[in-house]
Amino acid sequence: MDFSGSDKKKYVFYFRVSTKRQGESGLGLDAQRTYLNHFYSGKNVLAEFTDAVSGKSIDNRPQLLKALELCKKEKSILVVAKIDRLSRNTEQALSIYRDLEGRLESCDIPNLDKFTLTLFMAIADRERELISIRTKNALDEVIRRRNGKNWREASAAYKTGEASKSGILAIKAKALANANNKRAGALISEYRDKGFSWQIISDKLNDAGFKASKGGKFQAVQVQRIYYRIVEPV
Incomplete structure (x- = not known):
């Protein structure tokens, strides 16, 4: 430039x-x-x-x-x-x-x-794909636990992807309803714009007294999830 x-x-x-x-x-x-x-x-x-x-x-x-x-x-x-x-x-x-x-x-x-x-976009594309895979794996794990770790025949909604979409929407709705996540999201956005890594951001949130959804300390992966659910939905 x-x-x-x-x-x-x-x-x-x-x-x-x-x-x-x-x-x-x-x-x-x-x-x-x-x-x-x-x-x-x-x-x-x-x-x-x-x-x-x-x-x-x-x-x-x-x-x-x-x-x-x-x-x-x-x-x-x-x-x-x-x-x-x-x-x-x-x-x-x-x-x-x-x-x-x-x-x-x-x-x-x-x-x-x-x-x-092309290089930058390819990296962004791969990150979006990885997020999608992680989300689907998390939903699969929930279903496995609810069924006593025994698989059953997938429903029509799950096969067509409608169940997955509903699950993702439910997860996002819960995150958006969490006032703590909203406040943390604003800080995460600011720190991310400054180029900080997910780990550094999680450390800063913990130092500031923020608590994760279950009351514990923030981990890098939790910070990343909040960012892509609240700040930059994929």
Whole structure:
């Protein structure tokens, strides 16, 4: 990226938060704005667009589509604070990169090009897949315990994935209802934006007197779960 401030390029800022609640509260949005204002101070910014939706698809993000349309019309550069604010899908991110003829920048990927974009997105894709696997394994374990560790024929809802979806929604609802998790989520988001590891964040929460859902100390894996259930739902 050229941060000299002397170029005459035109820029369009794009922000995304995962829920309407986060958009209204500024949770995550303020951090994104801080990054862009820092790195692009004095730049020629044409407009800003913000969506409050999941990052799984670009079809349900009207503000992103408007931002892309403006970038194509003005030959401007689309800028995001973090690449996962643009998309969590490698193919979608590369498609946007091609449509903009490479006019895409992200504060967390200096000198972004097709290679680095592909690499970062592939890592994000794998992390999302691992989270899905861990969630399914946790649900399988619950079913095994409820049946006295004896497997029974899976129901139609489980085979079609509806049972899994319901279980995930129930887990998320419980986490969101936990006031302690909400307060911890705000701190986790702040620390994660600063680049802290899950272990360091858990240590900071414990030092601050926060308690896990069962009253014990926070572990790194618990911090990660809260982040992906409350701060950045996958």
